[in-house]
Amino acid sequence: MSQIGLDDIERLDLGDPVAFFRDRFEIPDGVIYLDGNSLGCLPKAARERINDVVAREWGQDLIRSWNTNDWINAPTRIGDKIAKLIGVKSGEVIVGDSTSVNVFKCLTACLQLNSDRNILLTETGNFPTDAYMTEGLAAIAPDRITARLVEPDAIIENLDDTTAALLLTHTHYKTGRVRDMKAITAAAHAAGVPVIWDLSHSCGAMPVDLNGCEADFAVGCGYKYLNGGPGAPAFTFVARRHQEKVFPALSGWLGHKQPFAFDDTYTPGPGIHRFQCGTPGIIGCAALETGVDLMLEADMAALRSKSSALGDLFIQLVEQRCGAFGFEPACPLEAEDRGSQVSFRHPEGYAIMQALIARGVIGDFRAPDILRFGFAPLYNSYADVWNAVDTLRDVMTTNEWNQARFKQKAAVT
Numbered sequence: 001m002s003q004i005g006l007d008d009i010e011r012l013d014l015g016d017p018v019a020f021f022r023d024r025f026e027i028p029d030g031v032i033y034l035d036g037n038s039l040g041c042l043p044k045a046a047r048e049r050i051n052d053v054v055a056r057e058w059g060q061d062l063i064r065s066w067n068t069n070d071w072i073n074a075p076t077r078i079g080d081k082i083a084k085l086i087g088v089k090s091g092e093v094i095v096g097d098s099t100s101v102n103v104f105k106c107l108t109a110c111l112q113l114n115s116d117r118n119i120l121l122t123e124t125g126n127f128p129t130d131a132y133m134t135e136g137l138a139a140i141a142p143d144r145i146t147a148r149l150v151e152p153d154a155i156i157e158n159l160d161d162t163t164a165a166l167l168l169t170h171t172h173y174k175t176g177r178v179r180d181m182k183a184i185t186a187a188a189h190a191a192g193v194p195v196i197w198d199l200s201h202s203c204g205a206m207p208v209d210l211n212g213c214e215a216d217f218a219v220g221c222g223y224k225y226l227n228g229g230p231g232a233p234a235f236t237f238v239a240r241r242h243q244e245k246v247f248p249a250l251s252g253w254l255g256h257k258q259p260f261a262f263d264d265t266y267t268p269g270p271g272i273h274r275f276q277c278g279t280p281g282i283i284g285c286a287a288l289e290t291g292v293d294l295m296l297e298a299d300m301a302a303l304r305s306k307s308s309a310l311g312d313l314f315i316q317l318v319e320q321r322c323g324a325f326g327f328e329p330a331c332p333l334e335a336e337d338r339g340s341q342v343s344f345r346h347p348e349g350y351a352i353m354q355a356l357i358a359r360g361v362i363g364d365f366r367a368p369d370i371l372r373f374g375f376a377p378l379y380n381s382y383a384d385v386w387n388a389v390d391t392l393r394d395v396m397t398t399n400e401w402n403q404a405r406f407k408q409k410a411a412v413t
């Protein structure tokens with residue numbers, strides 16, 4: 001393959017049909033941000049929107065805002081917008097709580113749909129919160145519920161008439177490998193098993209077609225590719241056909257049919273409403289809505305195609321320019337099998353990443369030895385990829401990473 005040079009990079013950026021979105025984000029000077037898969041950048045419009053929510057809606061309008069500024073419908077209104085990104089209908093998505101809590105909601109819903117089955121099946125090596133939530137649930141009622149963790153390749157053979165739910169992540173957080181949602185959902189359905197898809201690393205990064213796959217449940221993050229801000233509310237998808245069969249385990253007052261009747265007993269609200277639990281965080285919702293609106297302006301197919309190209313370029317450049325330094329690809333090399341990230345193994349991965357971050361190239365490290373670089377096609381450029389690999393090469397050539405200060409583990413990696 002021919003060598004890639006800076007003129008190629010310039011040509012790619014000039015021909016990028018979504019390049020203009022970059023200006024809509026706050027990107028600090030001197031930073032090459034390749035961590036939008038962990039915490040997306042700040043949309044400039046979010047700052048204004050949050051100021052308005054705080055100063056006017058909260059400061060002046062106060063409690064009247066639940067009606068006059070439509071606070072009360074934020075969870076379903078934003079849910080309907082996210083629905084468009086994941087191939088589902090209006091009324092199938094609700095925003096609120098964290099992804100972990102929403103996993104709990106979906107797992108308990110599956111246990112109700114399959115009251116004669118006891119196994120919550122999930123895979124090893126996944127982002128741990130998913131498996132942890134199955135453990136906690138099983139601990140409530142060990143005679144009724146069993147959490148089972150199997151190797152990623154053994155999922156299908158472990159589906160049987162004792163399986164109450166299959167919980168899988170669509171795009172793997174470390175390797176970026178994308179699961180075949182349609183085939184796996186079909187295989188699970190053949191065994192009578194509903195599937196919960198965790199879309200944390202997929203939503204906003206690639207087209208997702210939950211309804212086309214006849215998916216049952218899904219959850220996902222607001223603060224990654226949706227650029228909803230730190231700790232943004234997450235979302236829950238429940239297929240229309242399941243919604244009213246579920247009596248929510250988290251039966252909070254705002255999921256009630258008539259919250260303001262203040263009844264002594266719980267009657268679930270219609271459809272997706274019952275999956276709301278308590279009062280939504282309105283400031284967080286406002287930031288998330290801005291991020292989602294921005295994403296809806298873009299063509300998802302164009303974003304996916306750019307993200308694939310950014311990942312391919314990164315892999316090629318590491319091979320071309322850092323070939324001597326022992327980086328082993330830990331992600332699929334084919335873009336169609338990969339999410340919007342690339343990862344490499346290196347025994348000194350932690351220190352190397354800290355040295356990169358000190359130089360303003362922000363990716364992240366995932367134990368034990370993975371350097372992860374995420375690409376947010378809305379705001380990353382081809383030049384970002386070039387400059388990141390250039391810095392990596394420099395950090396390796398000069399041995400800059402090999403300093404005690406880069407080996408000190410911080411609380412958050």
Ligand SMILES: *Cc1c(COP(=O)(O)O)cnc(C)c1O
Pocket residue numbers: 098099100101127129130169173198200201221234
């Ligand atoms: C980031 C991520 C989460 C985050 O869960 P929170 O409860 O929102 O902190 C969950 N699952 C996966 C697969 C993730 O990548």
